[in-house]
Amino acid sequence: MKGTKYWTWHMAAGLVLLFLLGLHMLIMHTGGFARWFAPHGDAADSPVNSLFRDSKLFFTVTYVLMLVAALYHGFYGLRTMLLELTLKPVTEKTITVVLLIVGLGLCGLGTWAALTAHAIALAGARG
Amino acid sequence: MPEISNSPRTINFRVRRYNPETVSVPRWQIYEVPVHKGMTVLEGLHYIKDHLDSTLAWRYSCRMGTCGSCGMLLNGRPSLACNTQVLDIAEENLTVAPLPNFVIIRDLVPDLCSMFEKHSFVRPYILRANEEEINDPTGEFYQSPEQLENYVQFAFCIKCGCCMAACPTLATDARYLGPMPLTAGQRYNADTRDEGRRERNLLTGAPAGVFRCHYAGECSHVCPKGVDPAKALQLLKRHLVLDYLGLGGRTIPPEKLQGPGQGERQADVPVAPKKTVEPGHN
Amino acid sequence: MGEARRFENRLGLGGWLGGGRWGVERYAYILHRITGLGILLYFVLHIVVTSLRAKGIYLWAENGPLHNTLSKAGEFLVFAAFAYHASNGIRLILVELGFAVGKPIDPVYPYQSSLNVQRPLLIAMMILALIFLAAGGYTALAK
Numbered sequence: 001m002k003g004t005k006y007w008t009w010h011m012a013a014g015l016v017l018l019f020l021l022g023l024h025m026l027i028m029h030t031g032g033f034a035r036w037f038a039p040h041g042d043a044a045d046s047p048v049n050s051l052f053r054d055s056k057l058f059f060t061v062t063y064v065l066m067l068v069a070a071l072y073h074g075f076y077g078l079r080t081m082l083l084e085l086t087l088k089p090v091t092e093k094t095i096t097v098v099l100l101i102v103g104l105g106l107c108g109l110g111t112w113a114a115l116t117a118h119a120i121a122l123a124g125a126r127g
Numbered sequence: 128m129p130e131i132s133n134s135p136r137t138i139n140f141r142v143r144r145y146n147p148e149t150v151s152v153p154r155w156q157i158y159e160v161p162v163h164k165g166m167t168v169l170e171g172l173h174y175i176k177d178h179l180d181s182t183l184a185w186r187y188s189c190r191m192g193t194c195g196s197c198g199m200l201l202n203g204r205p206s207l208a209c210n211t212q213v214l215d216i217a218e219e220n221l222t223v224a225p226l227p228n229f230v231i232i233r234d235l236v237p238d239l240c241s242m243f244e245k246h247s248f249v250r251p252y253i254l255r256a257n258e259e260e261i262n263d264p265t266g267e268f269y270q271s272p273e274q275l276e277n278y279v280q281f282a283f284c285i286k287c288g289c290c291m292a293a294c295p296t297l298a299t300d301a302r303y304l305g306p307m308p309l310t311a312g313q314r315y316n317a318d319t320r321d322e323g324r325r326e327r328n329l330l331t332g333a334p335a336g337v338f339r340c341h342y343a344g345e346c347s348h349v350c351p352k353g354v355d356p357a358k359a360l361q362l363l364k365r366h367l368v369l370d371y372l373g374l375g376g377r378t379i380p381p382e383k384l385q386g387p388g389q390g391e392r393q394a395d396v397p398v399a400p401k402k403t404v405e406p407g408h409n
Numbered sequence: 410m411g412e413a414r415r416f417e418n419r420l421g422l423g424g425w426l427g428g429g430r431w432g433v434e435r436y437a438y439i440l441h442r443i444t445g446l447g448i449l450l451y452f453v454l455h456i457v458v459t460s461l462r463a464k465g466i467y468l469w470a471e472n473g474p475l476h477n478t479l480s481k482a483g484e485f486l487v488f489a490a491f492a493y494h495a496s497n498g499i500r501l502i503l504v505e506l507g508f509a510v511g512k513p514i515d516p517v518y519p520y521q522s523s524l525n526v527q528r529p530l531l532i533a534m535m536i537l538a539l540i541f542l543a544a545g546g547y548t549a550l551a552k
Contacts, residue, residue, distance in 0.1 A: 004332040004371040007364075011505070014498050025491065029548045047467045054462070067456070074449040081442060084300040084339060085422075106456050113460035120463070147414035227424065231416040238415060280513045295435065298424020317513070341441075342504055344434035344524045353520030358510045361523070365507030 006076060013073040020066040055121035060114050067110040075103045135163045138217055140171055142183065143224040145231050153231065156180075160213075168208040168223065169197055172235075185235035192351060195287030199235050200224040205289035207351045226292035242291055245304045249330050251311040254323025268320045268381040281314035281359045283352045290346035290356050302335040306346035306356035309337050313359040316366060319381045325370065332367045340364075434524060437531065441497050444490035451487045485549050492541035496534040503530065 027037045028044050037053055038044040053059040082095050137159045145153035158179050160171045169187055176183050185208070187197040192210040199208055202216050205226055213221060229237035255261055290306040291297055297305055312331045316324045331337050340360045347357040369375045392398075425439060458468050458475070469475045503509040509530050510523035 001328065001332055001367075001371055003334050003336055003338050004328070004367045007338040008368050008371055011368075011502055014502060018495055018499065021491065022495070025488065025545070029488070029545055043471060045469055047462075047470050050462060050467065070452060074445070074452060077445050078449060080339070081446075083334070084296055084303070086299060086301045106453065109460050110456045113463040116463035120465075145416055147416070151414070151416075153416060225418060227418050227420045229418055231418045237418070276515060277513055280516050283516060295425045295438065298420035299422060301419065341438050342434060342501060343438040344432050344522075347522040347524050348432040348434075350520075350522075353516030353518065353522070355513075355516070355520075355522040358513065358523035361505055361510045362507045362513070364505050368506065 010073055010076045013069040013076075016069040017066065017073055020062055020069065023062075024066065051117075051121045051124065054114075054117040055124075057118070060118040063114045064111050067107060067114070071103045071107050075099045135161050138162045138171070138213055139220045140175060141220060141222045142172075142175070142235070143222075144183070144234055145225075146182070146233060162213045164212075164214060166213050168199075168201055168206075168211050168213055168221070171213055171221070172208060172223070183235075184233050193285060195285035198226050198237075198287040198289045198292070200226060200292065205292040205349045207287060207289070210351050226288050228292050228294070228297045229288065237288065239286075239288055241301075242286070242288055242305065242307060245308040246286070246311055249304065249308050249312040250323060250327060251308070251315055253315065253318065253321050254326060255320075256322055266383040269384050270319055270381060274319045274381075277319075278314045278317035281310050281317070281354055281356075284310060284314075284354045284356075285352055287351065289349045289351060290354075293345035293349045294340075295343050295345065296339045296341070300335070300339060303339045304331070304336055306340070306360060309340070309363060310354060310356040310359040313363040313366075316363065319379070322380075324366070324375075328367055328370055331363055332371075337363050337367065432524060433528075433531065437497055437500075441494060441501070444494040447490045448487060448494060451483075481549070485545065488545045488549075489542050492538045492545065496538035496541070499537075500527070500530050500534045503527075 037059075038046075038049040040046065040048045040052060043049065079096060079099050083092055087095070140158045140160050142156050142158060143153050144156045158175045160174050160179075162171060167190075169190055172183065172185055172187075185197065185199065187209060188194040189196070190209045192207055195207070197208040198205060200206075200223070201208065201211055202222050204216075208223075223235065225231050225235045226237045229239060229241065232238050253261065284307060286307060288307070290310075294303075294306055296303045309331055312327050315321045316327060337360055340357075342357060342361065344357050346360075347355045350356060366375065425442070461468060467473060500509070504523075504527050509527045511526035514521075
C-alpha cells in the first residue's frame with residue numbers, strides 16, 4: 001500500500017497548494033486584494049511589504065506549509081516521471097534518495113529562512 | 128463524412144515487415160490493394176497474402192471483432208484489423224504496423240506474453256476465503272442486475288492489447304501493469320462474489336501499478352469493445368485510496384441459493400412451465 | 410533451433426507525445442507534465458532566492474538584478490503554467506478519485522466512455538485557466 005500512501009499525500013498536497021499558492025498568486029499579483037497583506041505602497045513584493053508579512057506568524061506558518069506541500073508534490077511528480085523510464089532498480093533507488101536529500105535540504109533552507117526572517121521582522125518591529 | 132463510392136479503387140498498404148531470420152530492423156513495404164466499399168483491413172491483408180506476397184504474417188481468428196487476435200496499428204491508431212473498414216480510415220494510403228509497446232516476433236505479430244503475465248499477476252479470478260466453496264460449490268451466488276452492472280462493462284475485454292499499445296506510460300515503462308490487467312483487477316474487485324479486494328490492492332497499488340496511470344485516456348479512446356479501461360482504473364484508484372484511509376467498507380457477502388426455485392422472482396418474470404421429465408428418469 | 414531474434418517495439422519518450430491518435434486528454438496530460446516541470450524548476454530557484462531575505466538580500470526588489478524584462482516574461486510564463494497546472498489538477502483530482510468518470514454501464518455501440526463524461530469538466534477547467542491567465546496578464550501589463 002506504499003504506492004497508495006504516497007499518491008494520496010501527493011493529491012492532498014496538490015489540494016493544499018491550490019489554496020495556498022492561489023492565495024500567494026493573488027497577494028503577489030493583484031494590487032487591491034494585496035492591500036491587506038501589503039499595506040506599504042503598490043508593490044506587494046517590495047522589501048518593506050515582505051518584512052510586514054514576515055512579521056506575521058500566519059505568514060511564517062503558511063510559508064512553511066506551502067514549502068513542504070510544494071516540495072513533496074513537485075518532487076514526487078518528478079520522481080514519478082523519472083521512474084517511468086524503465087531504469088535499473090539501482091538507478092531508481094539512487095533517484096529516490098537524491099530527490100529526498102535535495103527536497104529535505106531545500107525544505108530546511110526555506111524553513112530556516114522563514115523563521116529567521118520572522119525573527120528579524122519582529123525585532124525590527126520592536127525597534 | 129463524404130459518401131464513399133461503390134466503385135473499387137486501389138489503396139497503398141504500407142506494411143511494416145520484419146523477418147528476424149534475415150533482417151535486424153523492420154522496414155516498410157508497399158502493396159497496391161484493390162479496395163471496395165465495406166472491405167476490412169483484414170481482407171486487405173488476405174488479398175496481399177493470396178496475390179502479392181505470401182510471406183506476410185499476422186494474427187487473426189474470428190474476423191468479427193470478438194477474439195482480439197488482429198490488433199495492429201492502423202494509420203497510427205491501435206485497432207482491430209477485422210473491425211476496421213479500409214475506406215473509413217484511408218483515402219489513398221494506409222499504414223499497417225504491429226502494435227507498439229510489445230516486442231515484435233515477425234511482421235505484424237507482437238509478443239503478447241508480457242501482457243498476459245501482467246494479467247495473471249493481478250489474480251484475475253474469483254478469490255474467496257473458503258476455497259472449498261470454489262472447488263466444490265454447494266450452491267449459486269445470487270447477483271442482482273444492478274450488482275452485475277458494476278463490473279460487466281469491464282468483463283467485455285477481449286485482451287486485444289490495443290489499450291496497452293496506446294498507453295503513453297507503457298511507451299517508456301516496461302514494468303507498468305497497464306490498462307488491461309488493471310481493468311481485469313477492477314472487474315473482480317467490483318464483483319460481489321469476490322472477496323479478494325484487499326489482496327489485490329497489494330498488487331494493483333504496487334509501485335508499477337495503477338498509480339502510473341495519469342488519465343491520458345488513450346486506452347478508452349482506442350478500445351474496440353467499449354470496455355472503458357480508463358474508467359476502471361480511476362475507480363480502482365478510488366477504492367485503493369478509500370481502503371488506505373480506512374473508509375473502504377466491508378464487502379457484503381452475496382446471498383447463496385441452494386438450488387432452483389429460490390430467490391425473489393421479479394413481478395414481470397413469468398412462472399416456469401411444469402417439468403416434463405423428473406430428475407433421475409431417462 | 411536457437412532462440413529467435415525479436416525486435417523491441419517500445420515507443421519511448423516519443424510515445425508520451427503520440428501513440429494512439431491523439432485524444433484531447435492526451436494533450437492535457439503532456440501539458441500537465443511540461444508545466445509541472447517548469448514550475449518545479451522555477452520553484453527551486455525561488456526557494457534559494459527568497460531565502461536570501463534572511464540575510465537581508467532582496468534580489469527581486471525594484472532596481473534589483475531580477476527586475477528586468479526577461480525575468481518578468483519568465484515570471485508570467487510560470488504564472489501561466491500554474492494557471493494551467495492548477496486548473497487541470499482540479500480536474501485530475503476529481504477524475505482520479507472516480508468522481509467525474511461516470512458509473513460502469515452496459516456498453517452499447519457507438520460506445521460512450523468516461524472521456525465523454527469528463528469532457529465538460531475539461532472544457533470548464535480550460536476556461537478557468539484562461540480566466541486566470543487573463544487576470545494575471547492584465548495585472549502584469551497594468552504594472
